[in-house]
């Protein structure tokens with residue numbers, strides 16, 4: 001309830017701000033963790049995640065992301081969105097592990113509902129989505145990129161991308177898996193999901209997790225030129241085609257959202273899974289020291 005009220009407030013405040021800035025010509029709105037700029041080619045917004053240090057998708061970040069998307073969807077002048085990160089070297093570290101560790105079942109259920117919500121909005125968006133992957137992109141970070149229509153990645157071998165859930169002792173849900181299969185095919189997805197593979201850029205390109213690699217300083221300009229090509233296609237035919245390609249996958253979650261929330265909640269609440277997450281978090285800490 002409290003979150004729903006916060007969401008309404010943010011949406012309202014955001015739309016007032018958005019309107020005022022549009023009048024000034026600044027074409028920019030922001031909440032704390034997501035910045036949206038609509039300068040550049042007509043009809044294109046750049047959405048930057050800025051939840052330092054690693055753009056983990058906390059409940060607040062997911063909510064702000066979903067609201068920003070909703071606002072862009074409602075703005076009929078926007079036809080395309082470039083999704084990128086403001087955190088140096090990190091696109092997104094994926095779902096926030098601290099939302100899935102040491103909390104209560106009601107929190108897990110609320111969190112998962114918001115993860116589903118963002119995924120459904122992104123995956124089924126009528127807008128053209130291009131990701132400019134300018135850093136590491138594990139698990140939920142990869143999920144964000146996979147929702148896009150085209151993925152441009154910085155060719156920096158330090159950055160990896162993939163669904164690595166099995167390395168954490170957890171399991172990618174069926175809709176993550178479905179989207180992976182849709183993108184890289186059954187055999188590659190089967191292998192990568194079991195091994196929790198994090199692909200360096202050259203391998204990500206080879207297997208089809210990303211569509212194009214460019215030097216790091218060219219990621220944004222390439223994303224813009226890709227966007228220009230997609231903008232040249234009439235919206236109605238592109239949207240109907242996208243819907244035809246993606247609807248069955250999205251519907252598969254829509255028809256069992258509640259069961260999926262229950263599954264997640266009971267899975268993540270298990271002592272053995274909590275122990276795995278604890279060990280993984282400790283490993284992340286030790287890496288530093």
Ligand SMILES: CCCCC/C=C\C/C=C\C=C\CC(=O)SCCNC(=O)CCNC(=O)[C@H](O)C(C)(C)COP(=O)(O)OP(=O)(O)OC[C@H]1O[C@@H](n2cnc3c(N)ncnc32)[C@H](O)[C@@H]1OP(=O)(O)O
Nearest residue numbers: 056093094095096097098136138139140171173264267284
């Ligand atoms: C059978 C039924 C099945 C039902 C379904 C069930 C379950 C599905 C469940 C969940 C699916 C989850 C998908 C996910 O997205 S899980 C998240 C996976 N993410 C990762 O593995 C990334 C982990 N992070 C890293 O590898 C590195 O941090 C990274 C490469 C991103 C950056 O490295 P860098 O060296 O720059 O920074 P660090 O020092 O490692 O991190 C800084 C700081 O941030 C913390 N942190 C990192 N990642 C996360 C995260 N995802 N969530 C929360 N916090 C994170 C890290 O611990 C450091 O914290 P601190 O020590 O400074 O306090």
